[in-house]
Amino acid sequence: MAGRVGVSGSAVPGRLLGPQRRHLWFWIFTGPFVLGLVVFVYVPLAWSITLSFFDSRNTVTPSHFVGLGNYAAVLTDPAFTASLATFAVFALFIVPATYVLALGLALLVHRARFAKGFFRSVFFLPTACSYVAASLIWKLSIFNGVRFGLANTVLRWFGADPVAWLSTTQPPWYWLVIVTVRLWLQAGFYLVLFLAGLQRIPGTLYEAAAVDGARPGWQTFRYITFPQLRTTSVAVVLLLVINAFQAFDEFYNLLSSAKGYPPYARPPLVYLYYVALGERQDLGIGSAGAVILALIIVVVTVAQARWFSLGRKE
């Protein structure tokens, strides 16, 4: 099927064989990928959008059309709005924290004259760790609520009382655990992005600034380094927000136990997971939720790109 599409493209008599063959080659190269993308990405999307208009409990071939009923059900579900609020709080912590830490580390590593490669490797190494493994270290060793947990041991050295961390149902302590695990895991990735950005800043800018009397340190950072990192910063913030929106692994592994997942601190994907694949197996509601979340991501991405490029002088 794919091979035929190209043939109709351009057909100059006599020279037919040339372009025709080339079109065939185009589809030999891209056909398998495009076909797979259609089958495993676009078909499921279309199917899911269809399901979102039907009563699809425990079935993928529903017959009862409910119109926008599923969408209304999702949007009025307090658990769904709570999941968006959870994401907002999470993003509010993790985006600035990662940004500042990664940029700070990048500046330190960039200016170090010793063992630059070593430091970059150390900060980058957590990227090799899975969210699952890191969450378990955080949950059962560092922020274990009992006395032998590392954080509580350190608190005891300073004479403070142990904290129950994840076992408290009230914020803020579980947020500290959730945010620091992601911070540790992803800081190195963004550090590498910032280092690449720092290397692209021409050295002549700093020389010119020195001639103009700018003091090294805050002034050069404020007027040269930071503005020059603009493209990198935009990319980093965008990636941070989108990745925070998709958070699942650390929430699931930090908060769920043999008794299940607590009713609070459920970000959007955790909500979706339990609605679509939990006891209710409600694929109609789940699909409606997925469509709404996908729309939110598209809108956020486009808005952020627009907003950042509006201020850019080009």
Added chain:
Amino acid sequence: MLPSPRELPRLMLLLFLAALFGVPFYLLVRNGLATEADITAPGWTILARTWHWENVGELFADPAVPMAHALWNSAVIAVLTTGGTLLLASLAGYGLARVPYPYADQVFYAILGSLMIPSAVTFVPSFVLVSSLGWVSTLRGLIIPTLFSAFAAFLFRQYFSGFPGELEDAARVDGLGYWRTYWRIVVPNSRPVFAAVGAIVFIGSWNSFLWPLVIGQDQRAWTVQVALASFGTAQTINLHELFLAAAVSMLPLLVVFAVLQRHIVAGVERTGIDG
């Protein structure tokens, strides 16, 4: 050359932060090779008094968590996913960049469009498809739907667009068609980009959790991440086994990092610039 007095505080700060970043790795080794009593002891010991290497045997013999089988599944999935993604995405990238076709741009936009919606949000639709194919709890279901990475195709397309055309022209003069030019000239001269994309896909596949959790419902289809997670949410938690399992799960990636770090860093830089 010694650090100057002005640099010394910055160097100390870096060393301190580096040590802080190393703490979780240290905890894995310390707790993984300790006894349960050592871990839960009230006073903190830097390292367990004796290393308990027999913990390794205990972990793999534990019937509650099929660690060996999960490692095998993860290895098979990560290797096939990486190989398949590299093959499909590089071919597509080359076709888009180098084989003329009047609607190449439209095809490219159709691929880019799927990038707008992150795969994590579409796990419900994908689950619907995979379950109706009867692929739940199978390696097929864990691997095939993840092979079509628009992002990898995009990276390859950008890379091949900048590939020196003289090399291909020379091959053309020698009578090689697109297919043989690709395999004999283009691929051997593009090893770094294959290493970078391959390493990133491998790491992503090995560490992925949501999709294997959704699809690997049967214990036989558990990946190492799903096995770890079930460890962590079990009724009774065997701490030293769990930490050892986490350490073991990380070993293959530490090897990948040691061998390919230069390429991975280059790949991440590319990711960020285009992302």
